[in-house]
Amino acid sequence: MTFLGKIMAVLALVVLASCGGPSSGPAVMAGQGRGPQFGDSAPHPWVGGHPYDHPVHGIDISRWQGDIDWNRVRSSGISFAFIKATEGGDHSDPNFRRYWREAAQARIPRGAYHYFYFCRSGSEQAAWFIANVPRERGAMPPVLDLEWTASKTCPHRPPSHEVLREAKIFKDILHRHYGQRPIIYTTVDFYRDNNLGSWPEEFWLRSVAGHPRIVYPGQRYSFWQYTGTGIVPGIKGNVDLNVFAGSPAQWRVWLNQRLQ
Template identity: 70%
Template sequence: MKFLNGLILAIALVAVAASCGRNPPRGGGPAVYVGGTVPQLGDRKPHVWRSGHPYGHQVHGIDISRYQGDIDWARVRNSGVSFAFIKATEGGDHSDPSFQRYWREAGAARIPRGAYHYYYFCRSGAEQAAWFIRNVPRERGALPPVLDLEWTNSRTCPRRPSSVEIKEQAEVFMRLLTQHYGQRPIIYTTVDFYADNQLGTMNAEFWLRSVADHPSARYPGQRWTFWQYTGTGIVPGISGDVDINAFAGSSADWARWLQARLSR
């Protein structure tokens, strides 16, 4: 418990330091810096926001997979990144070849990190849960696991199950991971998948993708914890584009959320 409390305090201090005295820029061309309260973060193709922008949020993080290549995690942490979600598994037999390395390196850099699973519609929720558990360690201080639910263009699995089946199998997956890791998974989803399957009826904490407008406009009435606002982010320590996400609350809210949601 002392370790967790110390980690949470250190994370909160980093987030507070990153948020001091910064405002989002005005005007500029498509490559203008848009980091807001976390000034080292940017966007190669910044969006012109209508209903509210992400740049004033105090806590930002990344989600990554093998396509990010080699990462300088010390630079990532020093840039103001407060968390990382790392792709671990897909379906019932695929694992990201960079997951184990990223997991170790992010942990060594003291960046809170969690693992996510890309859902496959031709395997049962139980099969996919077993595969995730086989590949992702149950580790003290980890973020909750994430279930990535979105439509795919898979050649090996072109089917689109009914909304009822999707939610039933997703609940099986989430229940098994809750039992194993002691934390209920977060659901990541996209605008079309959320609407097509009425995911708002699920008992879940949400991480929402919305790169063209504020989540309040794209997911009316839905509460969320994380907002993936760009796929063309610029983060020191990572070459090329990277997804960047905002946490819904303040730095103090982030510390409280970690206290409740870190694995023990």
């Protein structure tokens, strides 16, 4: 290849990299030196902005991730973890306490989440969460996961006013106990069906095809779950990947304000 040809090839690669197209390789963010080492097993084009444009990434996990090498996870560029703790009023994730301890040992900020169940009251579910999740200094705020379930034991879809009433009871009890307002995780259909945009809460939004500013127009959020097919060193199989909606400096401020 001639010298001019080499120059043109390099320029073509630069242009291709700047297009923000799908990639199954590692996410490399500008200004971070050695970029994060995670990727996606089922990438696709993004509408309205690419999640890799965000510099602060994290995971959310449950028992299905099995054994985790948390030090490898941290060194790959993961900055936080949300860990499933409870569901309904009588189910706890069998790996929660181990993950909770191991993530702390690896110095990864972590928070616990509860999968809301529509056949139990908000107060019952709050009591169950509190019985399973320690109140400790250094934990991120608890998360209330609100989405329509496909449970065979509870196919009930209550009206919006009932959903909001019981969810509010749950989050208010957790706020009093942990001293932090819970973050609300939700999906597009649940958000729309229950007018969650009317809530003055901190949100973690799921959107696996388009940027939240398009999918949830006008909604402020702190976290965005952008794929369920992430690849992270230290975790076998696919894992959910998320970003924090801010810069590394803003992330540090957010943590300092919330780690009690």
